[in-house]
Amino acid sequence: MRFLERLEPLLWALFSAGGTIAALLLPVHVFLNNIAMPLGWFRPDDYDYTHAARLLGHPLVKAYLAVFLVPTLFHAAHRIKLLPHELVLPPSPGIATPIAYLIAAALAIAAVVVIVLAP
Amino acid sequence: MTLRVLPRRRVYRRRMTLTWWVKNPRYVNYILREASSAFLTVFAVLYIVQFALLAAGAGPYGRYLAFIKSPAWVALNVIILIFALIHTVSWMFLATAATPVRIGAHEAPSWALTISGLVIWLAISVGVGYVILRG
Amino acid sequence: MANDDIILRVERYDPERGPRPYAQSYRVPVRKGMMVLDALNYVRDELDSSLAFRWSCRMGICGSCGMMVNGMPKLTCQDPVDRYRVRAIRIAALDHFPVIRDLVSDISDFMEKLPNIQPWITRTEEKPLSAGEYLQTPEERALYANHAACINCMLCYAACPVYGLDERFLGPAAIALAHRYNLDSRDQGEALRAPYLSLSHSVWECTFVGECSEVCPKHVMPAESIQREKLRLALRWLLPRAAFRRRP
Structure with missing residues (x-):
């Protein structure tokens, strides 16, 4: 906890960067990839394995996705850690904070690994 | 320095309860905006799973493409989209209020910055959408 | 009736x-x-x-x-x-x-916290009296004028759920006052205030609910002040010290 307190300026900078990145990028990704694509609103054959693999195969796309997802995860952790406290529920921020950042860090590593490996 | 007027046990304290935020629409707004972070995380997890299946090959990715046609998937992502939009709009207000931008001696009005932010968001969304669909 | x-x-x-x-x-x-x-x-x-x-x-x-x-x-x-x-x-x-x-x-909690942010003009180098007063242009005054209007009415504390959930939080008015003096061209105390503002239960505890600014009768804008102090503290932490030379 002491360690995390000393990192507050860095974590806040990451929170701000992630908040801005998520605000700018997230809605279009959710809409196209997770709603329009399953519903087949745009040329359905665009979304087969070859199209996705060609996109993800590009190093710029990989870098873009890492810059999109990693700060977004730390942004979210910064808010989630306080949600139980704000709703007057356990666990206390002292317990929730390290857990939230550990989960964010684990998901960030997982994201980078799968982005590098795919396709 | 101690200025305590009465010992603590003689005072009355009103405590906040689980539903403190319901009484004021601005607090409701706040809690929705904070809760959006949970849906941002869920979205990231869905993307990680999608990329993991893409890495696993054409077979697993084909099963993923079949799975996402289920109504439950679409319903979940409509909820995620709603919270994503709550995050985007609220963030444009927060970020522009927190960041002073000076034009000459005067500070730019935050509503102008918020509108600029939303315009930039729309422009970036169109660009990203083009790459996803045509790239 | x-x-x-x-x-x-x-x-x-x-x-x-x-x-x-x-x-x-x-x-x-x-x-x-x-x-x-x-x-x-x-x-x-x-x-x-x-x-x-x-x-x-x-x-x-x-x-x-x-x-x-x-x-x-x-x-x-x-x-x-x-x-x-x-x-x-x-x-x-x-x-x-x-x-x-x-x-x-009983607002003594606020009264005890307030002096810690040094809500007065702090100089590291005093000019001799013969050099005259510390002058300020209208533009320099305009930078902090609205933050200086605080009357310590405590409405912002009553509006702040962060304070309501944990009264160790330094709170809106106190941080807004720290910001007001940090913005004052005559003040040199930002480096002295920074360690106190960086402690736990200070600026980093604020989650920008924003209600303090809504209820403020004097338009002090504590919520915005706190985010701007966060930005100044974060830059202080991330950038090299040379970027923060004291004002003349």
Whole structure:
């Protein structure tokens, strides 16, 4: 906890960067990839394995996705850690904070690994 | 320095309860905006799973493409989209209020910055959408 | 009874009577331009001299008559009763502070925290008297002018759920005042305030609910001040020290 307190300026900078990145990028990704694509609103054959693999195969796309997802995860952790406290529920921020950042860090590593490996 | 007027046990304290935020629409707004972070995380997890299946090959990715046609998937992502939009709009207000931008001696009005932010968001969304669909 | 009477439903508390507050209602005839504070003074003068509340200037500058009116923190001397379309107006002591009696809050927590942010012009190098006063241009003054209007009425603390959930939080008005002096061209104390503002339960605890700025009767904008202090502290942490040379 002491360690995390000393990192507050860095974590806040990451929170701000992630908040801005998520605000700018997230809605279009959710809409196209997770709603329009399953519903087949745009040329359905665009979304087969070859199209996705060609996109993800590009190093710029990989870098873009890492810059999109990693700060977004730390942004979210910064808010989630306080949600139980704000709703007057356990666990206390002292317990929730390290857990939230550990989960964010684990998901960030997982994201980078799968982005590098795919396709 | 101690200025305590009465010992603590003689005072009355009103405590906040689980539903403190319901009484004021601005607090409701706040809690929705904070809760959006949970849906941002869920979205990231869905993307990680999608990329993991893409890495696993054409077979697993084909099963993923079949799975996402289920109504439950679409319903979940409509909820995620709603919270994503709550995050985007609220963030444009927060970020522009927190960041002073000076034009000459005067500070730019935050509503102008918020509108600029939303315009930039729309422009970036169109660009990203083009790459996803045509790239 | 007159049709334009209002009911004041006051949350009262008397430590001699018991540990819990109790409600008491008063019927008050409305006069033209009557404020909530005027209605309370009518109660004390005409109906119940035991009702305790603080007030002084009646013109929104002393900052002592802050109360919860229908659940919102208000400066009662500037809150017209005819704004409330309901017949019964609920009045209680400010949220988040210990209640001493009736509508009187104990704000000593804030008074103890305030000196720590050094809310005065701090110089690391004093000019000799012969060099004259520290001059400031109107533009330099405009940078902090609205943050300097704070009257310590504590409405922002009553509006702040972060403070309500954990009273160790330094709170809106105190950080806004630190920001006000950090922005002052005559001040050199930012480096002295930074360690205190970086402690736990200070600026990083704020989650920008924003309600403090909404309720502030003087448009001090504490919420925005706190985010701007975060930005200054984060830059101080991330950038090399050379970027923060003291002002001449």
